Amino acid sequence: MGTLRTPFRGVGNILRFNWHFYVIAAVFMITAAVFTAFLESPFRSILFFMVLSAVLAILTSLILSWYIYDWYPLYAFNWIQEDDEAVNIINIHAGLDETSIMLRKKFPKATITIMDFYDPAVHTEVSIKRARKRYPPLSGTRTIQTTSINFSTGSADKIFLILSAHEIRNNKERVLFFKELKRLLKPDGNIYIMEHLRNFENFMAYTIGFLHFHSYRAWRTTFRKAGLPVIKELNQTPFIKVFELKKNGVTG
Incomplete structure (x- = not known):
């Protein structure tokens, strides 16, 4: 994009x-x-x-x-506290990057590393192939493996996963992925996850399509097993939930 x-x-x-x-x-x-x-x-x-x-x-x-x-101003990221410092940010997507440009605008002094865990052998939907053709990855985007991210330990102030982490369908793989994210964080670093949930509201909106999302309980289990306390939850419309995790925080 x-x-x-x-x-x-x-x-x-x-x-x-x-x-x-x-x-x-x-x-x-x-x-x-x-x-x-x-x-x-x-x-x-x-x-x-x-x-x-x-x-x-x-x-x-x-x-x-x-x-x-x-x-709805979903991509305005009004729920994020702006930081004027030159922080290190990682933005991770699953093949379609709709947020890095907005994050650069939100954090003009930050160093933003873009990561993409799209795997054509796993993500075989024709829709994502069309999306990648129309919106190729931005220059400098790093291709990563979910269970082993080649990046410096303790280097990130903030990690963003905007409507992407649900593409990791396997529960064990998802836990390993978040353990890797924890490794990348600085001691006071935060992770922000924005997702639809497999709940009544999204069933009413997308009928059987809501099964593509994970339940609230599944997300909380993933975070707990990865050792990442949830310090804040926010609703962005009745259909979107934001989780804020902290490497060393108190569970909210």
């Missing part, structure tokens, strides 16, 4: 990178709607209700995605 976010970029990217899903859904719904003409009641009403429910679910998902990613 080479520019700041523009209006409708979030929902536009969802449509752009997942257009195949919407085409398939449209074909299915049009076919089903036509087929209702050949059915008798009550089957006609049942099929019509199913088509209407599918349309409403897709529209609701897109409207809420616009609210989360475009209308």
